[in-house]
Amino acid sequence: MTTMIGYLRVSTEEQANSGLGLDAQRESIERYADAHGWDVVWYVDEGLSAKSLARPQLQAALTRLHVLPKRRDVDGIVVAKLDRLSRSVHDFSGILKLANARKWAVVAIDLGVDTSTPTGKLVANVMMSVAEWEREVIGERTSAAMQAAKRQGRHMGRVSALPxxxxxxxxxxxxxxxxxxxxxxxxxxxxxxxxxxxxxxxxxxxxxxxxxxxxxxx
CATH class of the missing domain: 1.10.10 (Arc Repressor Mutant, subunit A)
Structure with a gap:
């Protein structure tokens, strides 16, 4: 039997105002899991935004998934909507790369991303390619700006300083x-x-x- 981590998240504002609360997310995941014959274990972050991946329950879930395949007791992570997991394409791309390297599945029901299936894996690969393209474009723009500044005799400083x-x-x-x-x-x-x-x-x-x-x- 496949066992998936069901990850739920709401922010403080959403808990008060949004119709897509924890119960709605759980119901969506349960329907998807039932259709695929999965068991689900739940990890829930309440009152936290998705501006970064530094959320206690998400980190606990990712740590559980990081175990080597033969010792792992879960097969992947599923969310009702991608923005429950991350609002950043770059962050999501990072999760997909980790999942691919460690052989566990990522499922975002709303976007049809399900790396346990060929079609879902294709969608995920397209998203990773877009993220990689975005990073390369930013790098090219930064390099062009530095070269232009150098030609004009200006020093831009170290643009690659660690935030x-x-x-x-x-x-x-x-x-x-x-x-x-x-x-x-x-x-x-x-x-x-x-x-x-x-x-x-x-x-x-x-x-x-x-x-x-x-x-x-x-």
Whole structure:
């Protein structure tokens, strides 16, 4: 029997004003699960926005899914609507990449994304391609702006500096995680390095060293 994580989320405002509350999301997932013969275990974040992936129950769900396939007791994650999981195409693309690497399914019922099926996997791949295209376009624009500034004799500074919020999150994670665990958590949360690349253990170690060096000079 396939067992899926059913993830539910509402913000404080939605709890008060929206018709799409926890019960409606649960009902939508239950209907889909019944049609596919799935068991569902529930993870619920209440009163939290989807501006980032740093939500307690979502992180717990992703940690449970990160276990190696032969030891894992769940087969994927399902949401009634994509925006319950993430409002960022970049964040969602990161989740899809993790799911593909670790061999678990992602299902967003409203968009027809179901990576356990060929058609759903195709939709997911299109979304990842769009996210990759978006990152490349941004990179090209940044490079063109830097070249134009250089020709005009202007210095734009380091555009690839790590955002303070990402640095703060990295240091918070390092207090309780290994370097490799911190890299994984940052990638799950959709946070990139200063150059827009996924985190590795080496990148975390270098970033931590720079952050600590700056702190020591203050």
């Amino acid at each position: 303070p919020s990402t640095g703060d999150r990295l240091m918070t994670l390092r207090a309780t995680h290994t370097i490799a665990g911190t890299a994984h958590a940052l990638n799950v949360e959709g946070l990139c390095t200063a150059l827009g690349a996924p985190w590795s253990a080496n990148a975390v170690a270098k970033a931590q060293k720079r952050i600590e060096a700056r702190a020591a000079t203050r």
